[in-house]
Amino acid sequence: MKAVMAAAALLAASAGMAATEASGSLDGTAIIDRLEVGDQPAGAVQRYWFRAGTSVLGQPWLVPVVVIRGARPGPRLMITAGIHGDELNGIAVIHKLAQGIDPARLAGTVTLVPGLNTPGLLQSSREWAADFSRASPNLNRVMPGKEGGRDVDDYAGRLWARLIRPNADLAVDLHTQSRGTAYVMYAFASTARTRRMAELMAPDVIKMDKGEKGTVENTLTDDGVPAITLELGRPEMFDDSMIARGEAGIRNLMREQKMLEGAVTPLPPGSFVANSSESVRAPRAGWARLLVPLGSAVTKGQAVAVMTDAFGRVTDAITAPLAGRISSSFTDPRREQGGMIVRIVWWNPDPACAGGC
Numbered sequence: 001m002k003a004v005m006a007a008a009a010l011l012a013a014s015a016g017m018a019a020t021e022a023s024g025s026l027d028g029t030a031i032i033d034r035l036e037v038g039d040q041p042a043g044a045v046q047r048y049w050f051r052a053g054t055s056v057l058g059q060p061w062l063v064p065v066v067v068i069r070g071a072r073p074g075p076r077l078m079i080t081a082g083i084h085g086d087e088l089n090g091i092a093v094i095h096k097l098a099q100g101i102d103p104a105r106l107a108g109t110v111t112l113v114p115g116l117n118t119p120g121l122l123q124s125s126r127e128w129a130a131d132f133s134r135a136s137p138n139l140n141r142v143m144p145g146k147e148g149g150r151d152v153d154d155y156a157g158r159l160w161a162r163l164i165r166p167n168a169d170l171a172v173d174l175h176t177q178s179r180g181t182a183y184v185m186y187a188f189a190s191t192a193r194t195r196r197m198a199e200l201m202a203p204d205v206i207k208m209d210k211g212e213k214g215t216v217e218n219t220l221t222d223d224g225v226p227a228i229t230l231e232l233g234r235p236e237m238f239d240d241s242m243i244a245r246g247e248a249g250i251r252n253l254m255r256e257q258k259m260l261e262g263a264v265t266p267l268p269p270g271s272f273v274a275n276s277s278e279s280v281r282a283p284r285a286g287w288a289r290l291l292v293p294l295g296s297a298v299t300k301g302q303a304v305a306v307m308t309d310a311f312g313r314v315t316d317a318i319t320a321p322l323a324g325r326i327s328s329s330f331t332d333p334r335r336e337q338g339g340m341i342v343r344i345v346w347w348n349p350d351p352a353c354a355g356g357c
């Protein structure tokens, strides 16, 4: 393996290309500072620790990477998860793909990253929680980062420039809702191309959304690599149903890309496509009870939750301010003032909103 990589690095260097850079090993798994899937052996699976930076203790932040390079040429698909360190279902989706895809029957290359945010995962934190002494930043708002910048920017910059961007022709970034809340299966898309990718996932809701600056999805799409964010339910757990749906969706995308054999699964009629959303929030702190299931259609004025005080007295009836679909709701009944009760999505027919409002 070392000989293969060294030969590939020489070849790439002579051609003026970046090459995979190995810099050591941990229990027999190579540590790399750069990945170039083009120099990986065809028809084989490789596992690496990608070095995304260095902690204050001088130890490397290591990110696991699985590269499955097919026996035949084809697109380079990047699947990432765990950029928010308490959002775990996507990690299980990737583990299933890593075990289940046969490189002998694959066209193209799948790069799987089951856990982008090592410090956040260690602390079950949505944020990049590397340093207790100051506020922790959101790693999914600082892409493409900056190598040589402050710690989180350097970490993001290494992920972006040495792992994600050079190896992606299309990408799916896997998430869940934040702690204390849940999503239906929910895909964000921003263009016609990424909407098609989202449809292949067969989610409950597709949200056309211009997105936020610094996310993996939007930074890739803006750089010419179509990418979607796929939200799979709740944080801090492995939910078998969501994991199975996530895996099925990605395999469907791979069939459409001719990376896997077989026909694209006919799409169920059900994805609710939205371009607008509104969060309904707790008017005061207290205990909340949901009156309608996550995923329900609601009408304007419909009661969606009731809130009580510490003594059980009803303080507020929460109603839907407009008609739509409940894409997200609380799961932890303790709601702070302003905490999210439900999020309602709907379609705004204004042509200016077609790609998200």
Ligand SMILES: [Zn+2]
Pocket (backbone or CB within 6 Å): 084, 087, 175, 176
């Ligand atoms: Zn997330």
